Amino acid sequence: MSVSWTFQPAEWIELRDAVRRAGVPALVDHAARAWQAAKSQPYSAKYFLRGWTGVQAPTAYTGPRAVAGPPSKNQEYLDDMAQMAAELREQRLAAERQAAGGNA
Incomplete structure (x- = not known):
């Protein structure tokens, strides 16, 4: 992937916040999936920014846990x-x- 990284100051802040919240690996994964799904090849990282702002921190797997509620039949x-x-x-x-x- 080769894209332009020309952002406005507010967009750089959004990107910084996304990196802090979700981490670089999660953003790279999102960009790779978005790149493959794009109808035409993105030319700017701005293409990914909206999706990156929605990426949340990965949840830690804590193992199986009991389900609350009455037992099933x-x-x-x-x-x-x-x-x-x-x-x-x-x-x-x-x-x-x-x-x-x-x-x-």
Whole structure:
């Protein structure tokens, strides 16, 4: 990409704020996607400025987290099946213990 970087003072401030907020990698990524989607090749960085002002700081991945609210019917079913499986395992272990004790 080769574009002109002729900005008005207020536009330089907008660019500075976007860099501070979102970081250079996020702005480069946005520019690359905008460049590919452009109907004609942009000649000025002003083409990207409006999009850059809307780019937000990337969110940090914090891993999976619980969803608030009542459990779904599917989750209730899965919980019931897990409980049944635990009970059946316990019954089988008890039967195995009894069989092992009866053979001694």
